[in-house]
Amino acid sequence: MYDQTRTDRFPTAMTYDHMLERVRYEGAYPTRQRAEEAVRAVLDALGRQLTYDERVDLAHRLPAEAALALTGAVPATERVTGWGFVKDLAARTGVSPAVARWDTGAVLAPIAALAGPELLARILQQLPDGYALLFGRAQLGHHLSAAA
DSSP: OOOOOOTTOOOSSOOHHHHHHHHHHHHTOSSHHHHHHHHHHHHHHHHHHOOHHHHHHHHHHSOHHHHHHHHSSOOOSSOOOHHHHHHHHHHHHTOOHHHHHHHHHHHHHHHHHHHHHHHHHHHHHHSOTTHHHHTTSOOOOTTHHHHO
16 A cells, blocks of 8 residues: 655644744745745634634644734624635735735645644635635535535
């Protein structure tokens, strides 16, 4: 049997500095400061979309500084799709949608690994369509199982 080592796994506990270095690597950012700007913006935006246990559980798996960025915003009353998330992030940060999409992927890939598969599945089930791709995962029709 073929035992494939996954390169997207990160330690379950990670310091904020280590997380910034992973994001800096994922996003090919020239400086740590640029990576930190992306982390804060993306986690703030994600925090507006997550509610209930998923928000709290994810915050517990993140370094304290990242958890504060995630939980600092009041959850939005209206959910947006993955593309809506990117457009909103672009508008809030003053960057193009392409840069906002890049930032989102660079930040959410390590966040997905820290969350782990079970929590990530719960998070994706709570969010509208389009977020799985932002987390670097295949978009599976989670709404299809309800119709069956």
